[in-house]
Amino acid sequence: MxxxxxxxxxxxxxxxxxxxxxxxxxxxxxxxxxxxxxxxxxxxxxxxxxxxxxxxxxxxxxxxxxxxxxxxxxxxxxxxxxxxxxxxxxxxxxxxxxxxxxxxxxxxxxxxxxxxxxxxxxxxxxxxxxxxxxxxxxxxxxxxxxxxxxxxxxxxxxxxxxxxxxxxxxxxxxxxxxxxxxxxxxxxxxxxxxxxxxxxxxxxxWSLLRLVGLAIDAVTGFSNSPLRIVTVASAALMAFAVILSIQTLANWLRGVALEGFTTVIIIVLLVGSVLAFGLGMIGEYLARIFDEIKARxxxxxxxxxxxxxxxxx
Structure with a gap:
């Protein structure tokens, strides 16, 4: 030996x-x-x-x-x-x-x-x-x-x-x-x-695509911070929505008309972006869990x- x-x-x-x-x-x-x-x-x-x-x-x-x-x-x-x-x-x-x-x-x-x-x-x-x-x-x-x-x-x-x-x-x-x-x-x-x-x-x-893939694997495999970032972003978005709702209601009670749909468009884009990012991060973590469970x-x-x-x- x-x-x-x-x-x-x-x-x-x-x-x-x-x-x-x-x-x-x-x-x-x-x-x-x-x-x-x-x-x-x-x-x-x-x-x-x-x-x-x-x-x-x-x-x-x-x-x-x-x-x-x-x-x-x-x-x-x-x-x-x-x-x-x-x-x-x-x-x-x-x-x-x-x-x-x-x-x-x-x-x-x-x-x-x-x-x-x-x-x-x-x-x-x-x-x-x-x-x-x-x-x-x-x-x-x-x-x-x-x-x-x-x-x-x-x-x-x-x-x-x-x-x-x-x-x-x-x-x-x-x-x-x-x-x-x-x-x-x-x-x-x-x-x-x-x-x-x-x-x-x-x-x-090591192409740029492979480096990005390695970065995603490294972050999702070693830290849950991205999920917490999604939680914080969602909380911040909810706070923003509450403030905007109060402002909109106050303007309505004063009889102030809101022109156009700018505010609506901004909110929709902001909410959609946060949701898409959150779903993407959850998907990455689920993929890692799936790979671990297969035990190959x-x-x-x-x-x-x-x-x-x-x-x-």
Whole structure:
């Protein structure tokens, strides 16, 4: 039986064949002077390029390399969850496979975990370099306001102590938001700032539509604040309607005629907008409940490399 390594590196990938050689070389180079006891687990989220065949070939020359392949794309959240299930390290690092999460940060994260005795080491995007005004920056600020946790500059690039990993794996829910769950657990953490490197090979799969979908999933899966916003908006609308009704009745008693239907149109549009928004939010939450009740697995594994059947998956 294999002994557990000190460090597990989890890399979710989709159509990243062009980046695999450079990524593995960079990770091995950065870790060679700090630890010899590590594993790299790639999770292929239904790639349509040569990612899986490339990983198969690279595993022959890299005994530390392990890999999981999904039958189809189940999403990055599911890929990270699968990696956490299989990782055996005393500390687990999750990073992207496009080299925008710099491997040069790995030694600093590991040393912080060893020296500072923290459970989570978070790589936080430097907002001074413009990320605060990107879609992810705006999303993080909105999510911070809705949940009460600080997601400023937050990313999935994190080191988690084994205790944190075991706690995440024990959660009963199927649909999770990784960044939110890590913050919600409340373990001691340390932040390290970094500037995302530009993508040099391949192209991102994160279209605006997919990013919006991720944002909706994250908010509805981690916070009930949108439902409370609907309640507050409805209360405010009712107060407005009462005031307007009193004003209208007073004008009628004084014999003041109301010209046109402007007021009626405004009220109808306002009420309709609030109702439509409220129904949409309720629908999103019902959809998540429906998905949880079905209890389907969050991913289906097609193939594995370097991982025994006894390891959890």
């Amino acid at each position: 294999k002994t557990s390594p000190e460090i597990s590196i989890i890399v979710p990938v989709r159509d990243e064949a062009a980046n695999l050689d450079a990524l593995i070389q960079a990770v091995n180079s950065q870790l060679s002077d700090i630890t010899k006891d590590y594993e790299i687990i790639f999770v292929d989220d239904g790639s349509r390029d040569e990612t899986w065949s490339k990983l198969t070939g690279l595993s022959n020359a890299n005994p530390r390399l392990c890999a999981i392949s999904f039958n189809r794309s189940f999403g990055k959240e599911s890929a990270m969850r699968a990696g956490l299930k299989f990782a055996r390290g005393a500390a687990v690092i999750i990073m992207d496979g496009d080299l925008q999460h710099p491997p040069s940060l790995l030694p600093q994260m590991i040393l912080s975990w060893r020296a500072d005795r923290v459970m989570v080491v978070e790589a936080v995007k430097d907002s001074k370099r413009g990320s605060a005004f990107s879609f992810s920056g705006i999303f993080n600020r909105i999510l911070s306001g809705l949940t009460g946790f600080d997601f400023s500059g937050s990313s999935d690039f994190k080191l988690l102590d084994r205790k944190v990993v075991d706690q995440i794996n024990a959660l009963p829910e199927r649909l999770t938001f990784f960044r939110g769950i890590v913050s919600w657990l409340g373990y001691s953490s340390k932040a390290i700032k970094f500037t995302p490197a530009p993508r040099t090979r391949g192209r991102t799969r 697995p969050p991913y289906i594994i097609g193939e594995k490399i370097g991982l025994s059947e006894s390891q959890s998956g």
